[in-house]
Amino acid sequence: MADTEYNAPEIEVKWQQRWEKDKLYKVTEDPSLPKWYALTMFPYTSGALHIGHWYAMAPSDVAARFRRMQGYNVLHPMGFDSFGLPAENAAIKRGIHPRTWTLQNVENMRRQLKSIGAVYDWDREVITCLPEYYRWTQWMFLKMYEAGLAYRAKAPVNWCPKCQTVLANEQVIDGHCERCETLVEHSAREQWFFRITNYAEELLDFKDVEWPERIKIMQRNWIGKSVGTEITFGLPGNDEELKVFTTRPDTIFGVTFVVLAPEHPLVEKLTTPDKKKEVEEYVQTARHRTEIERLSTAKEKDGVFIGAYALNKLTNEKIPIFIADYVLLSYGTGAVMAVPAHDERDFAFAKKYGLPIKTVVAPPDMPSGELSEAYVGPGNMVNSNQFNGMPNDKATEAINDYIENKNFGGRKTSYRLRDWLISRQRYWGTPIPMIYCSRCGIVPVPEKDLPVALPDDAEFKPTGESPLKYVDSFVNTTCPQCGGPAKRETDTLDTFMCSNWYFLRYTSPGYDKGPFDPEKIKYWMPVDQYTGGAEHAVMHLFYARFFIKVLRDLGLIHFNEPFTRLFNQGTIIYLKQKMSKSRDNVVTPEDYVNKVGADTVRAYLMFLGPWSQGGEWNDNGINGISRWLNRFWSISQTGAVIFPDTSPDDAAELALRRILHKTIKKVSEDLEQFRFNTMIASLMELTNYLDDVRTAKSVCRSVWKEAITSLLLISAPAVPHITEELWERTGHPYSIHQQRFPAWDTQLIIDEQITLVVQVNGKLRDKITVDASISEEDARRTALGLEKIQNFINGKEIMKIIYVSGRLINIVVK
RNA sequence: GCCGGAGUGGCGGAAUAGGUAGACGCGACGGUCUCAAAAACCGUUGGAGGGCAACUUCCUUGUCGGUUCGAUCCCGACCUUCGGCACCA
Known part of the structure; x- marks a missing residue:
């Protein structure tokens, strides 16, 4: 064969066409082979593939190819996550319909993806914005609703009063609207939720997965389980009571005030007239702060006394009630008992407002006067009546028992995890298949009427409501129960709902009797190896786990976890920054593919550094x-x-x-x-x-x-x-x-000769080449006889000699 | 702020059940080829010192301490940097 020049682009196109023509990468279920489901997170249809996408896809393709060569039946599919905000922004900015924009991007990105030369079976492609897919997303929502896992409740949204629009967190810059710079408010509105909190405990359990420890830690933190006690405080002169959640019931005798979240429903009722103005102003300010700002321990804790008092039932003391934004309505009961002596935030707050600090757990060096800082460690109880003298861990149990006996509250487990807000006031998403009837109330769309299709003729003006609200032909419908006039839900589903189950659809993409063919699911699922960016560590990966557990409980699938193994690749950067269109530092793979070839780009991306760490693209x-x-x-x-x-x-x-x-x-x-x-x-x-x-x-x-x-x-x-x-x-x-991947000969790779390092006091002084089978005795003798070694040990006393077989000899001298 | 990663030559990085620090590559320098250049190929390349030379000594894995015969690796404190923090996906 002639030794012609290596013309990569020519060869690559030739083979890609041949592979496609021969359906070399077509995958079918084969019970005689071990299966391997290798999944790469599908891309969002942002417009064009950049080198960051290649970085996610090329190495995972290499791993999938390796499995094929090892004899696995490998499913390595690809598709497009194609609902979302950017499509709608494109519509607003450039007057293109989100569907047109998205489907153009799909065409372009599919073409680009093919140039990677991956083993994707394109017959299995999944596109989440097509009715044939979102029909089943809606079906899933209905199943959730039937199971009592979907419900409506009020929740705060980012609201821009000038644009009259609900903003995504990313559209809020420093508390202001990204478009008009108006101060963003948090206002409440009715929205749909999934009861993910029902699964909090099971989601803490990772026994069926082999995931990186740090991802598991992030998910555990996200769930934020804490075991504590709910304690009821009296409200003198009021028929209501106040519940607080605490992890330190042992410090109940040290409570000197109570703090409510500014949004707490009792605030309005309890605030005395003289404090009304001050309280309202504070509540307004808090509305503009983000959660991260509110919880920051760097920020000075502030709050307002609301004029009312609570009664500590264990001490019969009356204590003042404050509101402060470091208390969140969404966590625990939205109210905390403050023990300045034993909590850092409470301590700072008490100092600022001149509130008493009462020590109830004695530090080892108990000062005679007031503590100079909060003491959070263990100790014996003081100033706590019948519990005095007990170690505080014992007292925790004793006080819990006491509270339960007296009906003042009881042991409780709280989670930081909140129910999943799935409503979006947007057009480009899966319509939530629900109908509001003035006679029958909330009525689900019958399965036979799915999909509830997105109308084409929506207008994309920022109005504060889903654009669907203004499409009369969409909104006005008849009630499936009574046949009377009714209105459709106009919120759409969070796009994470689409990515909750796309990997199930790959197993049977054309299936029309359900979201997936149960037989195919049995063969392929769960995913053996999932790879993608660590930015999905919590949300996508967490929601998908939740969703799979729900489908299991509905009897639709047979496994507990969607992704058995997980790997997160790092981020590719260019010119010292993460690649993005807005920074104008996008590296286009095509330029390189056309010049040096896809194989070169693939290999270069792999060679940059450890896949998990990402790296900088360098021309x-x-x-x-x-x-x-x-x-x-x-x-x-x-x-x-x-x-x-x-x-x-x-x-x-x-x-x-x-x-x-x-x-x-x-x-x-x-x-x-x-x-x-x-x-x-x-x-x-x-x-x-x-x-x-x-x-x-x-x-x-x-x-x-x-x-x-x-x-x-x-x-x-x-x-x-x-x-x-x-x-x-x-x-x-x-x-x-x-072909099969070659095996290595275990006998052949054993070296006959090895290099033994000779150290004196841990420093390398010489090396000797010896038979691998050398005895310790021979090695020592040889080492001690070396001229260089003699120079270092002459006149010194040999304390000991450390011998590591096959590695080194270390002579310790004094 | 909280949580989680990462800091090694001029650059990307390699080597961790604690045992030769700097694999592989980029760049740079010198050379071969050429009228010349590019490409390709060969050689040198962590820093400082000593030797005509084969060579050799000391220093070196963000900083400061600790454990150990021996630390890039383990422990403590600090510094820098990147990612996540619930409506970007």
């Missing part, structure tokens, strides 16, 4: 990969005829075979563990070594052929096009991507 660095693949091309095509028939040099052949098999092992293990950077490095090393062997012609024909064949096979997942071409050029039958 120069890619040259190294180009050079490597050029050498790879040339070496692989070196005709075996230039090598002798019989072994010219047994040692050289053994050395080559040893390095080859060590590389097979290294590449296999690296692929297994997603260490793509070192995999590429070891492939480069093997290539360099083969280059030297070629020059020396030190091996016979068959050894050379074995080396080239193996090199191509172990490189095939990483660089699928060039290896396919060379596989053909070296006389192998199509396709390399249907």
Whole structure:
């Protein structure tokens, strides 16, 4: 075969067409093979693929290809997450219909995705904004509703009074509207929720998954379980009572005031007339603050006395009631008992407003006067009546018992997790399939009437309501129960609802008797390996876990967790920043694909650094990969005829075979563990070594052929096009991507000679090459006899000698 | 602010059941080829000092401490930086 120049773009297009024509990557269920579901998070249809998308998709394709070569039946699908705010913004800004904009982007991105050369089975593509998909998203909502897991309640939204619009958090910049800079308010409105809190306890359990510890920690923190006590305080002169949640019931005797969230429903009722103005002003200010600001421990805690008092039933003391924005209505009961002596925030608050500080848990060095800072550690109880003298952990239980006996409250577990707000006041989303009838109330759309289709003729003006509200033909309908006139729900679903189940749809994309074919689900699910950005650590990955548990409880599926293994790749940066259109630092993959080829871009992205850490795109660095693949091309095509028939040099052949098999092992293990950077490095090393062997012609024909064949096979997942071409050029039958990954010879990779490091007092002083089987006795004798070592130990006393077999000898002298 | 990562040559990074720090690559410098340049190929390349030389000594993994025969790796404190924090997806 002629040694022509490596023309990557030409080869790549040729093979991509051939693979597509032959349906090489078509996947069907095959019960005789072990299945492997390798899933990459599908992209949002933002417009065009940038190198960050490649960074997510190329290495995961390499891992999927490796599994195929290991004999798994691999499902590695791709699709488009295509509902969302940006489509609507494009409509407002440029007058394009969100559907047009989105579907154009799908076309463009699909074309771009194909140039990666991945093993995607495009027959399984899923597009979430198409009625054939969102029909089933709506169906899922109805199932949730029937199960009592969907409900309506009031919740605050970001409201811009000037634009008359609900804003997403990202549209709020420093508390102001991103468009008109008006101060954003938080106002309440009726919206739909999912009862994710019902699953809080089960979601804490990760026994069925192999996930990175940090992601599990983030989800645990998100759930924020805390075991404590709910305690009822009296409200003298009022028939209501006040409930607080605390994790420190042992400090109940140290309570000197109570703090309510500014939004707490009792605030209006309890505020005395003389405090009304001050309280209202404070509530207004709090409305503009974000939760992060409110909870920041750096911010000085402020609040307002509302003029009313609460009664501590254990002490019969009357204590003042404050409101402060560091207390959130959504957590616990929206009210806390303040114990300045034993809580840092309460301490700062008490100091600021001159409130008493009463010590009830004695610190080891109990000061005679007031504490200088909050004491949060353990100690014995003081100033606590019958509980005095007890260690505070014992007192916690005793006080809990006492409270329960007296009916003052009781033990309770609180979660930071809140129910999932799924309503969006937007057009470009899945319509919530509900109907409001003046006679029958809230009525779900019957399954047979699905999908509730998005109307085409909506107007995209920022009006504060979903644009759907103004489409009469959409809103006005008849009640499925009584047949009378009724109105449709105009909120749409959070797009996280779409991504909750797309991976189920991939198993049976055309299925029309349900969201998925239960038989296919049984074969493919759960996902064996999920990969994607860590920015999804909590929300998407958490909601999907919740959703799968719900579907399981509805009897629709058979497993507990959607994603058995999870891996988060890092972020690719360019010019020191995360790539984004607004920063104008987007690297377009096509420019490079057309110049140096997809294989080069794939390999370069892998070579940048550890996949989990991300890295910086550098235009120069890619040259190294180009050079490597050029050498790879040339070496692989070196005709075996230039090598002798019989072994010219047994040692050289053994050395080559040893390095080859060590590389097979290294590449296999690296692929297994997603260490793509070192995999590429070891492939480069093997290539360099083969280059030297070629020059020396030190091996016979068959050894050379074995080396080239193996090199191509172990490189095939990483660089699928060039290896396919060379596989053909070296006389192998199509396709390399249907071959098995080579195994390494465990005997061959054991070294006969090793380098032993000789240290004196832990510092490297010499190295010796010895037989791998050397005894400790021989190693010591050899080491001590070395001239260099003698120079360092002469005249000194040998304290001890540390011997690490196969590694080193350390002589400790004084 | 809270939670979670990461700090190693000029640059990207390699090496952790604690055992040769700097694999592989980029860049730079020198050379071969060329009328010249590009490409390609060969060589050198952590810093400082000593030697004509084969060589050799000391320092070096963000900072400061600790444990250890031995620390990039373990422990404590600090500094810097990146990600998440519930309507971006």
